[in-house]
Amino acid sequence: MASKKLIGKDLKKIGFPEGRAIGEAMRVMETAYKGKSILHKKAMLKKVVETPALYAKHETLGPIATALLISEISNKPLAMREKRIPYNVYGAEGIEPGAINQMEIAMKLPVTKSGALMPDAHQGYGLPIGGVLATENAVIPYGVGVDIGCRMCMTIYDIPPAYVHQNTEALEQMLMENTRFGQGVFKHPKDHAILENDLFNEINIVKSLKDRAWRQVGSSGGGNHFVEFGIAEILNEDNEMDLPKGKYLSVLSHSGSRGLGANIARHYTKLAMDMTKLPSEAKHLAWLDLDSEAGQEYWLAMNLAGDYASACHHQIHERLALALGERPLAMVENHHNFAWKEQDADGTEIIVHRKGATPAGKGVMGIIPGSMTSPGFLVRGKGVEASINSAAHGAGRLMSRTKAKQTLSKKDVKQHIKKAGITLIGSGLDEAPQVYKNIHEVMDRQKELVDVIGTFQPKVVRMCGTNEARGGRQEVD
Numbered sequence: 001m002a003s004k005k006l007i008g009k010d011l012k013k014i015g016f017p018e019g020r021a022i023g024e025a026m027r028v029m030e031t032a033y034k035g036k037s038i039l040h041k042k043a044m045l046k047k048v049v050e051t052p053a054l055y056a057k058h059e060t061l062g063p064i065a066t067a068l069l070i071s072e073i074s075n076k077p078l079a080m081r082e083k084r085i086p087y088n089v090y091g092a093e094g095i096e097p098g099a100i101n102q103m104e105i106a107m108k109l110p111v112t113k114s115g116a117l118m119p120d121a122h123q124g125y126g127l128p129i130g131g132v133l134a135t136e137n138a139v140i141p142y143g144v145g146v147d148i149g150c151r152m153c154m155t156i157y158d159i160p161p162a163y164v165h166q167n168t169e170a171l172e173q174m175l176m177e178n179t180r181f182g183q184g185v186f187k188h189p190k191d192h193a194i195l196e197n198d199l200f201n202e203i204n205i206v207k208s209l210k211d212r213a214w215r216q217v218g219s220s221g222g223g224n225h226f227v228e229f230g231i232a233e234i235l236n237e238d239n240e241m242d243l244p245k246g247k248y249l250s251v252l253s254h255s256g257s258r259g260l261g262a263n264i265a266r267h268y269t270k271l272a273m274d275m276t277k278l279p280s281e282a283k284h285l286a287w288l289d290l291d292s293e294a295g296q297e298y299w300l301a302m303n304l305a306g307d308y309a310s311a312c313h314h315q316i317h318e319r320l321a322l323a324l325g326e327r328p329l330a331m332v333e334n335h336h337n338f339a340w341k342e343q344d345a346d347g348t349e350i351i352v353h354r355k356g357a358t359p360a361g362k363g364v365m366g367i368i369p370g371s372m373t374s375p376g377f378l379v380r381g382k383g384v385e386a387s388i389n390s391a392a393h394g395a396g397r398l399m400s401r402t403k404a405k406q407t408l409s410k411k412d413v414k415q416h417i418k419k420a421g422i423t424l425i426g427s428g429l430d431e432a433p434q435v436y437k438n439i440h441e442v443m444d445r446q447k448e449l450v451d452v453i454g455t456f457q458p459k460v461v462r463m464c465g466t467n468e469a470r471g472g473r474q475e476v477d
Contacts, residue, residue, distance in 0.1 A: 397436060
């Protein structure tokens with residue numbers, strides 16, 4: 001004898017969405033319509049599915065109709081602006097269409113206040129890399145990026161440039177002994193106050209990552225992250241470092257918040273996408289309201305990841321300073337994957353996302369690297385409102401990692417690096433100098449945004465090697 005009891009599969013066939021609506025239908029049908037046939041129940045429910053608004057005040061079917069209406073509203077994507085907010089593009093001729101398209105979508109978000117696209121921009125997830133987006137009381141995890149707090153850090157020493165050429169092998173050895181990349185970690189990580197932060201005990205996702213953060217502190221990620229010795233040249237006596245013009249041995253590092261930041265990003269991005277339904281083309285731009293518990297949690301976790309990234313850089317530079325036997329004359333550092341609370345021209349608080357963009361407020365120092373064979377630049381921001389006080393974060397990619405591996409020759413890349421006089425440890429074709437835009441053109445396209453204070457020419461470069469990227473763990477005391 002056929003069962004008179006409805007099951008979830010029956011309701012899904014009629015058109016019920018997963019969740020509360022199915023539960024309400026099962027409850028009502030098993031109480032108010034217990035003796036009715038399956039066919040009768042299905043017919044009634046089909047009418048409710050087709051026109052829930054007509055049944056919302058029905059004595060018995062009302063709860064089902066209400067649940068259906070709530071499901072419909074909660075699953076319906078939020079409306080985007082019909083017209084995008086105008087924004088400034090710096091160096092549009094050098095930016096791929098995919099990045100422009102992503103920025104166009106971002107400027108239609110209902111929470112968007114203003115935006116800008118930097119000359120090194122290229123396509124990413126959600127906000128393009130090189131994109132700057134100001135929002136109202138909302139933070140977009142993918143507007144910050146997966147590598148939260150990814151940053152540059154430079155230390156400058158009172159050591160003449162000749163030291164690099166006379167001690168190349170010694171500098172190579174210093175990098176091998178004092179840096180770790182990818183899956184490589186130190187056998188005995190150094191302590192740091194950041195690991196005692198109360199948030200490691202207060203936020204569940206952060207709590208679960210503390211051991212990993214302890215193991216990876218002082219190390220660098222894979223991909224385009226690096227630590228390198230090179231020669232900094234101070235070109236402008238008027239600088240915040242109080243350094244005279246001249247050339248100095250320097251250390252430059254580029255890395256972020258390792259597994260801590262990546263997992264925070266993944267967790268809150270999923271949460272944002274669940275809570276803020278957007279059309280498919282904009283789904284990676286889902287935001288968290290800063291008045292919500294989830295938004296406040298992400299903000300705290302993001303700032304923790306940024307501080308952790310800084311701690312990793314400081315330990316890298318401390319280790320190398322000890323190896324050199326010198327104290328640095330100056331240190332310059334800046335985030336370029338982060339969100340800040342700032343004010344617009346009217347004094348209104350805005351949330352500024354810089355995903356692959358350098359803070360360039362008036363008088364703010366920053367570092368914009370080139371590639372391993374081209375110079376980087378020490379810059380001072382001019383505070384241009386049209387760029388939301390931002391500048392490029394590097395040269396920017398010309399080709400994807402996949403295309404680089406498919407089209408570049410190891411022999412040609414090796415010859416190019418040798419000709420430039422660079423000693424390289426690690427890296428692969430996906431990070432060859434040829435995959436990057438011309439840094440001089442990028443800098444020329446943002447002359448109105450920053451003043452150049454100095455340059456940095458890489459000489460001995462370490463990046464993630466194949467063994468480290470694949471999980472080989474290198475450990476030292």
